[in-house]
Amino acid sequence: MPLVLRGRHLGGDLLLTKQAPNQSGNESGNDLMTKIVSLCKRRGFVFQSSEIYGGLKSCYDYGPLGAELKRNIAAEWWRNMVYERDNIVGLDASIMMHPQVWQTSGHLAGFSDPLVDCLNCRERFRADKAPRAEAGSTVNYVQGGKSGGAKLSGAVSPKGYVCPQCGAPTLSEERQFNLMFRTSLGPVDPLTEVARELEGKSLTAAKIREMLEEAAKKNVTYLRPETAQAMFVQFLNVQQSMSMKVPFGIAQVGKSFRNEIVTEHFIFRSCEFEQMEMEFFCEPGTQKEWMNYWRDERMAWYHRYANDKSAFRLRAHEDDELAHYSDECYDVEYRYPWGWGELEGVASRTDYDLSRHAAESGVKLSYFDQQKNDPATGKPGWRYVPYVIEPAAGLTRSVLCFLIDAYAEESGVDAEGETKTRVLLKLHPRLAPYKAAILPLVKKDGQPEMAMELVKEFRRLGINVSYDDKQSIGKRYSRHDEIGTPYCLTIDNDSVKDGTLTLRDRDTAKQVRLPVAEAVAAVKAKLDQ
Ligand code: ATP
Numbered sequence: 001m002p003l004v005l006r007g008r009h010l011g012g013d014l015l016l017t018k019q020a021p022n023q024s025g026n027e028s029g030n031d032l033m034t035k036i037v038s039l040c041k042r043r044g045f046v047f048q049s050s051e052i053y054g055g056l057k058s059c060y061d062y063g064p065l066g067a068e069l070k071r072n073i074a075a076e077w078w079r080n081m082v083y084e085r086d087n088i089v090g091l092d093a094s095i096m097m098h099p100q101v102w103q104t105s106g107h108l109a110g111f112s113d114p115l116v117d118c119l120n121c122r123e124r125f126r127a128d129k130a131p132r133a134e135a136g137s138t139v140n141y142v143q144g145g146k147s148g149g150a151k152l153s154g155a156v157s158p159k160g161y162v163c164p165q166c167g168a169p170t171l172s173e174e175r176q177f178n179l180m181f182r183t184s185l186g187p188v189d190p191l192t193e194v195a196r197e198l199e200g201k202s203l204t205a206a207k208i209r210e211m212l213e214e215a216a217k218k219n220v221t222y223l224r225p226e227t228a229q230a231m232f233v234q235f236l237n238v239q240q241s242m243s244m245k246v247p248f249g250i251a252q253v254g255k256s257f258r259n260e261i262v263t264e265h266f267i268f269r270s271c272e273f274e275q276m277e278m279e280f281f282c283e284p285g286t287q288k289e290w291m292n293y294w295r296d297e298r299m300a301w302y303h304r305y306a307n308d309k310s311a312f313r314l315r316a317h318e319d320d321e322l323a324h325y326s327d328e329c330y331d332v333e334y335r336y337p338w339g340w341g342e343l344e345g346v347a348s349r350t351d352y353d354l355s356r357h358a359a360e361s362g363v364k365l366s367y368f369d370q371q372k373n374d375p376a377t378g379k380p381g382w383r384y385v386p387y388v389i390e391p392a393a394g395l396t397r398s399v400l401c402f403l404i405d406a407y408a409e410e411s412g413v414d415a416e417g418e419t420k421t422r423v424l425l426k427l428h429p430r431l432a433p434y435k436a437a438i439l440p441l442v443k444k445d446g447q448p449e450m451a452m453e454l455v456k457e458f459r460r461l462g463i464n465v466s467y468d469d470k471q472s473i474g475k476r477y478s479r480h481d482e483i484g485t486p487y488c489l490t491i492d493n494d495s496v497k498d499g500t501l502t503l504r505d506r507d508t509a510k511q512v513r514l515p516v517a518e519a520v521a522a523v524k525a526k527l528d529q
Pocket of ligand 1: 393
């Protein structure tokens with residue numbers, strides 16, 4: 001099998017992480033990511049966390065416009081999931097939960113990735129994402145992975161993978177690395193306790209490790225690696241307090257944390273990220289029907305906001321990909337610049353989670369349907385453990401997906417006859433940070449006052465607009481194209497006299513003259529698209 005080993009840095013000073021080369025795309029994909037990362041910083045969408053101290057790997061801060069974009073995506077998801085349905089309610093659970101939750105859910109034992117070290121260049125990576133070569137074949141690599149090093153060759157192990165960084169087949173044994181962040185709750189420092197016990201003793205590393213684990217257990221807690229478990233452990237509270245009848249769902253948007261071995265592609269895979277998850281509880285036997293429903297609903301949701309619908313697809317999981325408790329799963333995949341990758345998982349989780357939490361907590365997490373006969377006895381009233389369909393989307397990953405989908409460049413000739421490239425973000429108006437920019441042509445002659453009145457009118461309507469009087473009108477148009485503002489409303493001398501203005505459309509760059517009220521109506525109509 002030919003190996004493509006290409007160290008790819010996606011550019012921009014935001015990106016401190018490496019891409020796993022087995023997913024490498026083409027150079028134009030690389031260029032696109034470089035442009036998007038650069039636009040994100042230049043225009044205030046995403047910054048490297050703690051940048052003035054050199055940044056923190058894989059941690060990002062959403063700047064003024066990124067915060068708006070992320071909030072808008074989450075708000076659209078919430079509107080679609082919760083506000084537009086009678087049978088779905090929301091939850092905002094704490095990030096830290098009882099450690100037993102993670103024991104019961106299986107995360108403590110099984111939420112891990114296979115970790116491998118390259119003995120040649122010291123790269124640490126995930127074995128299951130590493131490039132593959134034919135087991136037993138010979139591959140060439142450079143000593144230490146550095147240019148100018150001695151040329152070496154070696155046989156590929158039976159597992160068939162090689163180092164993604166230097167291509168060497170000289171790898172350590174695989175070991176499982178749990179992705180959960182462990183921390184301790186309360187004013188007890190387990191390390192001090194162990195340090196006291198260790199003082200003056202000479203012990204083996206294994207014994208010290210055992211003592212550390214023991215001490216840490218006393219007040220251990222974890223940052224949640226998914227938002228889903230809270231919906232299972234609060235199933236009864238939500239069902240009873242809101243008198244929910246099956247089928248019903250619980251939705252949540254919030255932060256999750258995974259100590260990923262490899263973080264990659266800017267905000268695609270980071271250690272701290274946000275999810276939008278919904279657990280839909282249904283009658284046993286109806287899960288297939290609901291799975292089809294939610295799979296199609298979720299695709300339709302992405303299509304509603306996308307420019308290029310063909311860049312989204314559904315992929316059914318093969319049987320050997322399914323978790324042991326799952327009877328069906330689809331991934332909504334997006335065509336990222338480096339290839340197809342997951343955006344959302346829609347999983348049929350059977351009654352596994354509720355049954356497990358019921359067994360371990362001793363609390364009956366079931367539902368009693370008075371209207372139905374028990375299929376086992378034929379008698380009226382049926383108590384059962386609901387089955388669950390879970391559409392689990394990444395919010396921060398959706399930010400990246402919609403940025404990629406929206407990014408466009410158009411070449412045209414300007415008023416001076418020069419060929420110029422126009423960069424624009426064709427964000428759906430509901431996702432765009434600003435819905436319109438209000439631009440007084442000059443900062444005098446009553447124009448700023450009229451523009452501010454218009455801004456106030458939009459604020460009264462709850463529509464987020466930007467008042468912008470900095471630089472030339474051309475530069476302002478470019479700026480708003482680049483941040484995805486659907487309309488620019490320009491106030492000039494005539495506006496002050498006759499109450500009309502120029503409305504410029506971001507996508508076509510066409511301008512029309514309209515009375516102010518019609519321009520406001522046009523912005524409102526755009527939001528209903
Ligand atoms: P992947 O295969 O990419 O690791 P996953 O199958 O582990 O994802 P899920 O556990 O199904 O992901 O989580 C649901 C969604 O949460 C994913 O589809 C993705 O959009 C998002 N997500 C998961 N891990 C991360 C991460 N480290 N950074 C950003 N988003 C993530």
